[in-house]
Amino acid sequence: MSFRTTPLTVAHDRDKSTLFTAELREAIDALLTRYPEDWQQSAVMPALTLLQDANGGWLTRALMDDLAVYLDMPEVAVYEVATFYGMYDLEPQGRHKVCVCNSVSCMLRGSEELIEHVGEKYGVRPGETSDDGRFTLKEVECLGACRHAPAVLVDKTYHENLSPEALDELIDGLE
């Protein structure tokens, strides 16, 4: 058995129909239809995104454990995914996420300046949330938008070629 081709199935002793909400279960079930029968656990990534969005932008241990039950996975396998990718957050977040790319292209094109700017102007450093709870600043790896570096992802929208002023405008426009 290879653990990459045959993900380990764990039957948890819990009633799946009590997990999450009916809408979320339906949405996850819809995701599951996208993957071949032996690869159902691949749905863990989009499912985590769903759960995170429904939970105000972050994942709790309980949510991850429940997803492990729902997808018949070992809990630790869900933790592995959730801790690997930068788009999952395991702590409470602000209402919006401002994700500044600080990988090489963006760094060469001024992303550190952006981060410093946010720190000075709003008193928010990477990983911190503004006092009014409006946004959390995240420093992320390459967003795949190097061509128009520096790039910033605000919630689910890409913004490219940003100057500190342009970033200000974006942040000020947030609820």
Added chain:
Amino acid sequence: MTDKITIEIDGRACEAAPGEMIIAVADREGITIPRFCYHKKLSIAANCRMCLVEAEAGGRPFPKPVPACATPVSDGMKVQTRSPKAIDAQEGTMEFLLINHPLDCPICDQGGECELQDVAMGYGGDVSRYSERKRVVEDEDLGPLIATEMTRCIHCTRCVRFGAEIAGVRELGATGRGEAMRIGTFAAAAVGHELSGNVIDLCPVGALTSKPYRFQARAWELTGRDSISPHDGVGANLRLHVRRNQVLRVHPNDNEAVNETWLADRDRFSYEGLHAADRLTQPMIKRNGAWQAVAWGEAMTLVAERLKTTEAATCGWWLAPNATLEELYLAQRVARGLGCRDIDSRLRQQDFRDDTAAPLRPWLGCTIAELETRRAILVVGSDLRQEQPLLAHRIRKAALAGAGVGCVNPLELELHHGATQLVVDPAALPAALAAIAKALDCAPEGAGAALIAAAEPDDRHRALAELLRAGEAEQGGLVALGALAVAHPDYALIRALAETIATASGCALGWLPPAANSVGAYLAGALPQVGAGGVALEQPGRALDAMLAEAPRTLVLWGVEPERDLIDPTRAMAVCEQAEFVVACSAFRSPALETVADVLLPIGAFAETAGTFVNASGTWQSFQGAVAPPGEARPGWKVLRVLGNLLDQRGFDYTSAAEVRTELAEQCGEITHDNAARAALEALEPRLAEGGLVRVGGVPIYALDALVRRAPALQRTTMPRATLALYLHPQQAEVLGLEEGAEATLTQGGQTLTGEVRLDARLALGCAWVPAAVAGSERLGAQIGPIEIAGGGLQ
């Protein structure tokens, strides 16, 4: 056979099978390629990059160095493991690996036997170019067996893959990414699998080490001695590491036919029991109720005199089934030389009704290695993982390879593979087997005829019958009887029905030998109806049940703790107390022995004597003593040799354990094992009536024998149903009006005791699980038998 191809490694032509990885071929040829993540028993991760080599296939060189562990060979491939390009790549990897590895080798337990240290010697630079701060990783507590120092981890993920692939339960994982990657449980759960200690061997660095061994010694101070594990029927091959006459730790020796490269934690950590405070180190005689240390001569003369003067028919011998073959053989020689026939080593069995028909040389039913190629396995009456951790692993391999695994048990086992589990009221175990037999269209014949005739199989029985039938078509199947079946009041019936099922489905009948020498005990003649060489005796002696019903006047206990090792400890203690003279030959001085014995003779424990165990496959595995027994204690076979001589018996001039073994081997002749009944049995009535509550006393994994019961680290682990309590199915508890945590009064064998109620939905209805062989269980009766339960504790 697949076609062989030829490849060239470092200019040497090597034969290989297509699809093999370069590293596997190199290993076979004895060509060293450095590696960390590759392990022959685990899947390939190829994440450490230490095994980079230069290669060319079809005359075209690969553009980059390739990982030898993940590059399949092809015909005519040329591999360079030591070319400048390969070495350069290997050195580069090494430098990266060392960036974050702490330089704490002087205080690291792995120092001196560390794969990283060794490889760094070969490929590392002298001076680091990295002057930034190294990362530091917080430790997790993984329980009492495994010490962690996670800063040392190099993320090879061997431990993670072990959990997923071998143990079958993902306890460890790799969370985080890049430099933030951590190996751990994330949820900080103690690692609770019975094979978990193997990650200590797998971890190439000092991140996971043995907790009991921590800071005890340095690898180069230790001398290795080969030995055999004295616990279950596998007889795992051990390498004992000894310093100044002390066993300081235990590692596995590879043996594909026995333990592959694994050890159960019981095999690995039980050595700690050797250092127990209550070791018996001197011969002792009880005079006027007080124990006195005496010289061997005095003690042996007394014993010989008493044995000579007792009437042979009133003398009983209880021999531990984990005594060595030599001890068992000599003990029965001494006993039978005196005319005593009441000898038994089946201390956890209560139904002997089929002794005239039961097999003389039983065994597993196939070899241990063959277990994983069975196509169907039906486990009857066994708490499998607790009883036989390594056989359970083989069965898991069979299941993963597509075999059907079924279980008939009074509890639902927690198995990490698919299995069809039939959970039955313990009293209904024979009836359930009869229903499976009927589903296989067996005629109502033999011992269980009435049950088969009355059986009404339902879908569950038919499913198990089908599972066995499917096995027949291919490689054959196995119907294996476990320790719970053996301890059952209707074992004779269960065995007869299991044989009926096996025959009808074309499977072999099997038995999971519970102790290290359970199979050997038959060959040594340590049973009332079986003589040395595994032959039937014309005049059998009394079996254990008869000795428990009517106390022998003189008793010889060999390696036995009567309050823990016998099927009915209350009866056993009463019998010992009634006996006029009790000699206990033991490595430990337990309070119970002090109460009932008149003479205590100190014998060497595991690792302190030469001997032989015959494992479940019927393989004779001999070993030498690795350390001297403490104080005045002597290897058991020598004590028996002296006893034989003092009793003026002939032929007790052995000069070595090997001589004893050779003598027995001659008597055994060509050894064939066979589980089939020797004769047809009369119809047997079930003794355990359905409808009442039945106590089932499984022996917890770390309570199996005197040695493991004294191993502190193992005793600190949390295993299921390991401590004395009353475990009930929630519905059963409701019927009885009991709640979790409530106190209940248990009455069995004329004794009562208070136990706490624990709810456990895995148990069958009708089953009151109260573990045996643990503290407190000595105040109860038969391991499996009726029990009365009332709410409220004793006042």
